[in-house]
Structures are given as structure tokens and as C-alpha cells.
Amino acid sequence: MADSLPPQMLDRGSRAWTLAAGAACLLPLLLQLPGALGTLIGVAAVVVAALSWRRPLHVVLRVLVALAVLGAVVGMSGLNFGRDTGAAVLAAMLAVKPAETFSLRDARSLIGFALFAPFGAFLLDQGPLSLVLGLAGAALALGALLQLADLESGEADEGIPAARMLGVARLLAIGLPLALAAFWLFPRLGSPLWGVPERALARPGLSDEMSPGQWIDLMADDAPALRVRFAGRPPLKSQMYWRGPVLWHFDGRTWSQSRWLANLPPAPVVHEDEAWEYEVEIEPTDRHQLVALDLPVAAPDGAHLAHDHQLFTPRPLTALTRWRMRSSPPAVYDPELRPALRRAALLLPEGFNPRTHALARQWRAEMGGDDAAIAQRAMDWIREEFSYTLTTPLPGRHSVDEFLFDEQAGFCEHFSSSYVVLMRAAGIPARVVTGYVGGYRNPLGDYWLVRRMDAHAWAEIWLADRGWVRMDPTSAVAPERILDTLDDRLPGGGLLGDMFGEGGGVLDLADLLRSGWNDMVLGFDAERQARLLRPLGVGRLDGMRLGMLFAMAALLGLLWMVWLSRRGERQPDPVLRAWHALDRRYRKLGLGREPDEPALAWAERVSLARPGKADVLRQLSRRFSDWRYASDQPGAARSRESKELVRALRAHRPD
Known part of the structure; x- marks a missing residue:
């Protein structure tokens, strides 16, 4: 039996993307943990990432670091097991994960694992800050996955291209209408189907x-x-x-x-x-x-x-x-x-x-x-x-x-x-x-x-x-x-006291925004949902009407997803998109390439009909064939070669 292929290793840019996405996902969870515990885990994450930036830590050292961080979490939680302790253990495991993240498989594992962190934060807090930070972490995680896909295909870029985040934004826009329809219109129960586990560390508040x-x-x-x-x-x-x-x-x-x-x-x-x-x-x-x-x-x-x-x-x-x-x-x-x-x-x-x-x-x-x-x-x-x-x-x-x-x-x-x-x-x-x-x-x-x-x-x-x-x-x-x-x-007194103290406009506005968030999002229960369309003159919505309304909104959301998907570029490879666009320009002249016709043969056929562009088209066809079937350039060089070829294909005009 043949030996399995060695794992594909991360380049510097892809590893930076991966660690940045993991940190962004971890941040909202750290902010919801007790101050000392969140600080400890955050410092551990930075130290582990710094020590393992160039090479993996020795397996014994990795085990010792993991045990030390987990032991500190359990000790500071007072052996009380619940939501807080579970969220802290999740954060601690994510903090030490960079110590063994050097291959493509490891990076995808870290990102998949990191996406649990914002959901863990939502178990502890559903405020607007947690939502914004969670969405930012998820967006960076999607961008990192696109980077890893480019690395696997040999097109990874060392930079942080805006096009990649635009692609993430497009993915989010595709699913947003359906998500909003599910939040506002999916019939809600008056009580939850299951209970949320008790918090291990009680919230500060009145006690019995x-x-x-x-x-x-x-x-x-x-x-x-x-x-x-x-x-x-x-x-x-x-x-x-x-x-x-x-x-x-x-x-x-x-x-x-x-x-x-x-x-x-x-x-x-x-x-x-x-x-x-x-x-x-x-x-x-x-x-x-x-x-x-x-x-x-x-x-x-x-x-x-x-x-x-x-x-x-x-x-x-x-x-x-x-x-x-x-x-x-x-x-x-x-x-x-x-x-x-x-x-x-x-x-x-x-x-x-x-x-x-x-x-x-x-x-x-x-x-x-x-x-x-x-x-x-x-x-x-x-x-x-x-x-x-x-x-x-x-x-x-x-x-x-x-x-x-x-x-x-x-x-x-x-x-x-x-x-x-x-x-x-x-x-x-x-x-x-x-x-x-x-x-x-x-x-x-x-x-x-x-x-x-x-x-x-x-x-x-x-x-x-x-x-x-x-x-x-x-x-x-x-x-x-x-x-x-x-x-x-x-803290108070002076300019800061005037701005942030009791009676200060900044904190008044901040709490007003939080109150509005509570009213529109956190306080949106079954009773509020039943009265959702009352301002439009529609009376109380029962379960059947809500279900029908949700089905209609979901159908519109799905149609939006289909339209936006088909409207986008169906071919993800920019070189192939430019090559097909060149073919469409010649097809308007009756010289389009046949489906089974090789690129060089097509160029020779076109040169007979339009000899003025023959040399340029032959050169482009040869470069395309070499790129498509014979290129052995490493990732960064192939990416530069692809960009140059795309520019040349887009610039060529048959007339």
C-alpha cells in the first residue's frame, strides 16, 4: 500500500489568517468570563501563539501548558460546573490550540472549533456587543477558510485582499433575509423546549x-x-x-x-x-x-x-x-x-x-x-x-x-x-x-x-x-x-466625570441604545410576536397565520438566495472566467471555440480568419494551456502568474 501524502503546511499569511480568526472568535467569550479568568486565558493564548509562531511546541510542553491552563480554570471556578465553567474550558482549549496548528488540516480544525466560542458567549450574554463581536469573528473565520481554500488550490495570497472579505460579505448577504425571517416570524413558544444549564458562577445580584x-x-x-x-x-x-x-x-x-x-x-x-x-x-x-x-x-x-x-x-x-x-x-x-x-x-x-x-x-x-x-x-x-x-x-x-x-x-x-x-x-x-x-x-x-x-x-x-x-x-x-x-x-470628577458620570450624555445614550436593543431583540417573545403587525392594522397573529407568514417570507428569502447566487460569477477561477469572456468576444464574430477544441487549435483556426490578431491570440492560448496543464510554480508565484494572465486576457480585443 502506498504511503499517504504528507500534510500540506501553512504559509505565513495563511497561519496569520487562521490565528486572527481564532482570536476574533475567542474575544467575545473572554469578555463574558470573570475578569481574572478571562485575562488569564487571554494571556495564555497570546503566549502560546508567540512561542509556537515558528515551530510547534514539543508535545510534552504542549501537554503541560494545556493541563496548567485547564487546572487554573477549574481552580478559579471553585469546582462549580455549569455554563461559566464550560465556557471557560472551551476558551482555554481554544487558547492552547495554536501550539499545534501548522498544517492545512490543523488550521481548518482550529477555525471549526473557534466558531463554537461566539455561541458560548451567547449563552452568557445576548447584548449588542456580543453580537457584533461574534459576527466579526464569524466573518473572519469565513475569510480564513477562503484563504485556506486558495492555499490548497495553489492560489494563496500573502496579503489580506479586500476581495476575500467582499466574498464573505456576499455569503452573509445571501443568508441574511432568511435569518431575519426566521427570527421575526418563526412561531415562538411561550416557554423554552429545554432548560439552559445553570451558571456555575452566579451573576452579581441580590441573594437569598x-x-x-x-x-x-x-x-x-x-x-x-x-x-x-x-x-x-x-x-x-x-x-x-x-x-x-x-x-x-x-x-x-x-x-x-x-x-x-x-x-x-x-x-x-x-x-x-x-x-x-x-x-x-x-x-x-x-x-x-x-x-x-x-x-x-x-x-x-x-x-x-x-x-x-x-x-x-x-x-x-x-x-x-x-x-x-x-x-x-x-x-x-x-x-x-x-x-x-x-x-x-x-x-x-x-x-x-x-x-x-x-x-x-x-x-x-x-x-x-x-x-x-x-x-x-x-x-x-x-x-x-x-x-x-x-x-x-x-x-x-x-x-x-x-x-x-x-x-x-x-x-x-x-x-x-x-x-x-x-x-x-x-x-x-x-x-x-x-x-x-x-x-x-x-x-x-x-x-x-x-x-x-x-x-x-x-x-x-x-x-x-x-x-x-x-x-x-x-x-x-x-x-x-x-x-x-x-x-x-x-472614577469621576473633571471632564471624565462630566462625560461619563451620572447625568452624563454619553452613558445616557449608551444605556438608551441598550434599552432599545432589549426592546427589539431580547424582549421579542411569543406575546410580542403575536402583536408584531398591530401597527399595520393587523390584529393578533395566531400560530397558523404566523406559520403562513413565515413560509412566505422564507420562500422570498430562498428566491433571493437563488437569484443572488446565479447573478454572481458561476466560475470561481478568475483565469477561467477571463478565458471564457475572451471566447464570448470571439463568438460574437462567429469564431467561438468549440467545446472539444483545444486552445492552440482554436487559435490557429481564428488566425486564418483574422490574421491581424494571430500572434497575440497564439501567445495567450499558449500561456493559458501552460498555466492550466503544465504549471509547477509554488503558491505565491502561481498567484502572480494568474493575475498577469487575467490582465492579459481581459485586455485582448478581437477587433
Whole structure:
């Protein structure tokens, strides 16, 4: 049996194309990974490509590099397996792939593998930046495949010809109408056919637990959490408490939710006359928790209102969602507290915070049964002696004692937790409520933007005849004792602060564009699709009408593909195209070449009829025959020879 042919090796230009396409596909995925992990993989990709630019790395070194990068990915992911870890492993494997990419087969393998990276990025983010970068990576990958095809045929060019990318653009234009028809018109289901795997690394956002220092990263994140559009006059900014998880259980360090309350009907509420109608657009959190303006009147469609007025969804919020809600401040909230709930709202672990318990007993003895007076005394104490700062030491076993009597400085986690423990120790039912506070009005879009850094925790205490009452001990801190805030830590001030800070036109415009993207693309669900043609006077589209509309659009898209394909040049070889064009020019004179007639024989026949062009046509025919059947030039030289022959064939005229 004959030995197999050796693999065709890449030239410098083709390898550069391949690595550039791989890097472009990898970039959108790296941007969605945690910062340290994405940076590590990106640096590894650059180092591996540089070390293996001239020759392949030794197999042992390749194995060690791959194991080191994969080990770092698994270690930094904390052995949590999910979308994040899977995407990071994909990125790591792609980063070390250039170490063994030197043949034509290796290059095609790398490009095919690299095309999975943008799809991996879309599992983590569906924003416009991910789409643009993903399309750019796919376009470069197609261009690299065309380069490899030219290399295999012996016509590879060392440069980056614009014609190659024009060919890619033409391929994209052929399929774009059908893709748009599928996106807008293919009937969508109200729910997905299958579930997307959970993310291994939770998105920054509200959690169902709260521990000391847990919120530092969240409060330094200025990414959007939700956008709100009010139908009518919005509430005052001081009234914007966005209710999220309600925490009942305290183990001495961590506050957590009580799951059994989710199955109880909502507590009775007498609302005030003032109410707000609004639509809230919630960014993905991968959790089942909704956020609503305190206090939601009822659960929106597709959500469940728990006893403590938390809102839950049956499926995790893995994508952007919109909810229409109505909220109104409570005048009386759960005036008859059930005994089981009272016990849960007074429960404290034994052996923790003895000084806090002693102070609570002292206040109770001094003030008798006046719960409201005790609660107000705690607020006055905070106003007189406490400071607000993000720089806090890690707490010890008696974290509340340390905060109330030693440090007397912290942020909302410390204030709300310590206040609730103090109230419970004094015999006043209390709980911690987490969510967001405030927001920023985008004047360009007339909506309110609430960011993750607006996360906040406050307290609710139960008072006779009033029920649950919101108490925000953090807001009681005197302004002159606010020492270290998020504004101090975020970049700002000067020209950059004017441009990019809150109220700056650049970020307002950027968030408005993102909001429009959410509205037109990410928020395009089955309900929006059913109302797609309403502006044109067409009512709700059912599944059958959508199917028929999609079939018509798909047929038009296919006809466009056929027309554009036939309109293009059917012969991909430029030399053959020029040769056939020359034949057509002579055919108009009745001297066209017969299908079975050799080039030189045709030239001799034409020279008898038109001797004036005989020598030029013989020379062109001989050059064409040599190029077609006898050329042994290497890739770059053959490419130059082809271009010269094309110019000569196009320049020749029979008259």
C-alpha cells in the first residue's frame, strides 16, 4: 500500500489568517468570563501563539501548558460546573490550540472549533456587543477558510485582499433575509423546549442570603439591574425602595430566607390611596426572585406573591424579562401577626451578642411596652454616634456587639442586621429586607435605571395596629459622618466625570441604545410576536397565520438566495472566467471555440480568419494551456502568474 501524502503546511499569511480568526472568535467569550479568568486565558493564548509562531511546541510542553491552563480554570471556578465553567474550558482549549496548528488540516480544525466560542458567549450574554463581536469573528473565520481554500488550490495570497472579505460579505448577504425571517416570524413558544444549564458562577445580584462583607463586590458594580417606566407621575426618589428577598432566619452570622413562607397566602394589607403603575425590565439573574416597588399590590402574570410580599417566578430569570406591576405604600400591613410568624420574627441564636441583649433588656425595662419608642431610640442612637463607611474589618463571633459598641461604623448590611437583632432582643418582631433603593432617571429615554450598586438592606419591625413598618437605620446616619461611599471609590470628577458620570450624555445614550436593543431583540417573545403587525392594522397573529407568514417570507428569502447566487460569477477561477469572456468576444464574430477544441487549435483556426490578431491570440492560448496543464510554480508565484494572465486576457480585443 502506498504511503499517504504528507500534510500540506501553512504559509505565513495563511497561519496569520487562521490565528486572527481564532482570536476574533475567542474575544467575545473572554469578555463574558470573570475578569481574572478571562485575562488569564487571554494571556495564555497570546503566549502560546508567540512561542509556537515558528515551530510547534514539543508535545510534552504542549501537554503541560494545556493541563496548567485547564487546572487554573477549574481552580478559579471553585469546582462549580455549569455554563461559566464550560465556557471557560472551551476558551482555554481554544487558547492552547495554536501550539499545534501548522498544517492545512490543523488550521481548518482550529477555525471549526473557534466558531463554537461566539455561541458560548451567547449563552452568557445576548447584548449588542456580543453580537457584533461574534459576527466579526464569524466573518473572519469565513475569510480564513477562503484563504485556506486558495492555499490548497495553489492560489494563496500573502496579503489580506479586500476581495476575500467582499466574498464573505456576499455569503452573509445571501443568508441574511432568511435569518431575519426566521427570527421575526418563526412561531415562538411561550416557554423554552429545554432548560439552559445553570451558571456555575452566579451573576452579581441580590441573594437569598446576607453575610458580613458579602455585598462589597455587588455595591461596586455599576451594571444595570433593572429599568423602570412609570405610567404617569413617578414616586419621589426617597420612596423608591425596590423590594427583593426578605430575610427571617439568623444563625449568628448569616441572614437567610424562610422558604415555608412562600407557600402562605400574602399577608393582608390596607394600601394608601397613592399608587403607581409601571413596567419593570429586569436583567438576567439566574434566580427566581423578582423585584418590585415597595409594596406590590398583586403578583403580575407568571409570578407568585409570597406571604411577606416577595415575588417569585417558576423558572429562573436566565434572560431579560418585563413585568407590568402596580404598587402602593401600605397604611396597615399584616395587623394580626400569626403566632408562628411572631416566633420566627423574634428568634435569635443562643450564645451570640450578649451586650446587645443586655442593652435591649435595659431599654425594655426603662420604656415599658412602648415598642415604637424603643425603635425610635435606636434610630436616634445611630444618628448621634454612628458613621457610614465601606471600610470595615471582618467581624468576629459577636458581630452585632462589635458593630454597635466597638466599631459603630459600617454600611447597610451592618446597620440593618444589627438593628433587627437589637429589636428582636427587645421583644419586637423584626426582619431584614433586601433590594435596591433609589435610581437614576435617564432623560433621553424617560425611564429610571437602577444599578447593582444601588443594592440596599433595611429593616421592618412589627408594631401593634400598624403591622410591619419600614425602618432604614442606614438613612439615619448624620451627613457629616458619611466617611467612605461608592462615589468616593468610583472614577469621576473633571471632564471624565462630566462625560461619563451620572447625568452624563454619553452613558445616557449608551444605556438608551441598550434599552432599545432589549426592546427589539431580547424582549421579542411569543406575546410580542403575536402583536408584531398591530401597527399595520393587523390584529393578533395566531400560530397558523404566523406559520403562513413565515413560509412566505422564507420562500422570498430562498428566491433571493437563488437569484443572488446565479447573478454572481458561476466560475470561481478568475483565469477561467477571463478565458471564457475572451471566447464570448470571439463568438460574437462567429469564431467561438468549440467545446472539444483545444486552445492552440482554436487559435490557429481564428488566425486564418483574422490574421491581424494571430500572434497575440497564439501567445495567450499558449500561456493559458501552460498555466492550466503544465504549471509547477509554488503558491505565491502561481498567484502572480494568474493575475498577469487575467490582465492579459481581459485586455485582448478581437477587433
